[in-house]
Amino acid sequence: GEDVEQSLFLSVREGDSSVINCTYTDSSSTYLYWYKQEPGAGLQLLTYIFSNMDMKQDQRLTVLLNKKDKHLSLRIADTQTGDSAIYFCAEFGNYGQNFVFGPGTRLSVLP
Amino acid sequence: GAVVSQHPSRVICKSGTSVKIECRSLDFQATTMFWYRQFPKQSLMLMATSNEGSKATYEQGVEKDKFLINHASLTLSTLTVTSAHPEDSSFYICSARDRVSSYNSPLHFGNGTRLTVT
Numbered sequence: 001g002e003d004v005e006q007s008l009f010l011s012v013r014e015g016d017s018s019v020i021n022c023t024y025t026d027s028s029s030t031y032l033y034w035y036k037q038e039p040g041a042g043l044q045l046l047t048y049i050f051s052n053m054d055m056k057q058d059q060r061l062t063v064l065l066n067k068k069d070k071h072l073s074l075r076i077a078d079t080q081t082g083d084s085a086i087y088f089c090a091e092f093g094n095y096g097q098n099f100v101f102g103p104g105t106r107l108s109v110l111p
Numbered sequence: 112g113a114v115v116s117q118h119p120s121r122v123i124c125k126s127g128t129s130v131k132i133e134c135r136s137l138d139f140q141a142t143t144m145f146w147y148r149q150f151p152k153q154s155l156m157l158m159a160t161s162n163e164g165s166k167a168t169y170e171q172g173v174e175k176d177k178f179l180i181n182h183a184s185l186t187l188s189t190l191t192v193t194s195a196h197p198e199d200s201s202f203y204i205c206s207a208r209d210r211v212s213s214y215n216s217p218l219h220f221g222n223g224t225r226l227t228v229t
Contacts, residue, residue: 033217040223041222042204042206042222043206045217045218045220088154099157101154103153
């Protein structure tokens with residue numbers, strides 16, 4: 001079956017870059033996604049990358065995909081206190097034809 | 112665009128009563144909506160897939176008689192927690208996919224409903 005793994009916690013200082021890592025198992029995934037969840041709220045789509053891309057940049061966000069190692073990362077440049085949230089990595093698993101979410105990485109931004 | 116509205120955002124009910132949660136796609140039509148449950152500090156657990164005009168598909172271990180899903184139109188799905196008990200207290204989130212999008216296009220999420228059963 002499909003599985004998505006993430007480290008559970010990350011702390012960075014304001015102004016530094018944050019890198020959140022994710023590994024997945026379904027090699028047939030066509031899209032991989034990053035969602036952000038603020039306390040008490042639903043999930044907000046941040047960005048997604050198609051599997052034939054290595055990198056995608058959108059303002060402060062950079063997504064890197066290593067398809068060989070099934071590794072996805074999200075880099076947030078100039079991290080701000082408003083970036084404190086839980087970040088979920090997700091893949092669309094062709095095996096189960098469903099979205100599979102990682103456990104989420106809780107990002108804490110220290111002043 | 113692609114806004115999903117979920118109501119109520121928070122509800123407290125007594126044990127034994129039923130609670131209905133609504134999920135609406137405001138600016139798009141959704142043939143498929145998904146209902147998730149999230150326990151504190153945990154990831155999302157898919158409960159069921161709601162298909163417009165047909166029966167919902169429940170994940171293994173989810174009681175269909177306990178969690179009634181109705182997807183009567185292309186913009187509305189409802190989840191009714193019947194005879195709620197304290198162990199049903201959780202954060203419930205719905206998501207939807209635009210009917211004109213492909214099956215693996217991004218999901219759009221509601222803001223969730225915090226259910227507390229006393």
